[in-house]
Amino acid sequence: MVDVSVLENPITLIDMILKTGQYKMAYKISDDCIACGACEPECPTDSITAGDPIYVIDPETCIDCGACADVCPVDAPKPE
Ligand code: SF4
Ligand code: SF4
Numbered sequence: 352m353v354d355v356s357v358l359e360n361p362i363t364l365i366d367m368i369l370k371t372g373q374y375k376m377a378y379k380i381s382d383d384c385i386a387c388g389a390c391e392p393e394c395p396t397d398s399i400t401a402g403d404p405i406y407v408i409d410p411e412t413c414i415d416c417g418a419c420a421d422v423c424p425v426d427a428p429k430p431e
Pocket of ligand 1: 377378393394395396397398399408412413414415416417418419420428
């Protein structure tokens with residue numbers, strides 16, 4: 352007889368992570384950034400701001416969509 356609770360637990364854990372947002376991924380802009388600003392308006396959560404000297408992503412609000420990486424001319428935003 353299969354213990355169904357064992358099968359259900361991993362699903363419950365994944366569901367909890369998705370709902371709470373814990374352990375979610377974020378993008379990070381590398382030193383390759385040339386501060387062109389192309390990524391900033393593309394971010395759906397306004398997570399990108401001009402830093403000094405490179406642009407930076409707020410990992411708390413980044414939803415890991417990859418839109419910034421799609422427009423970056425030097426492929427600076429990378430998933431962490
Ligand atoms: S991955 Fe998406 S949400 Fe995160 S900084 Fe880039 S555009 Fe914004
Ligand atoms: S698009 Fe790329 S090079 Fe331009 S500011 Fe964003 S991360 Fe930097």
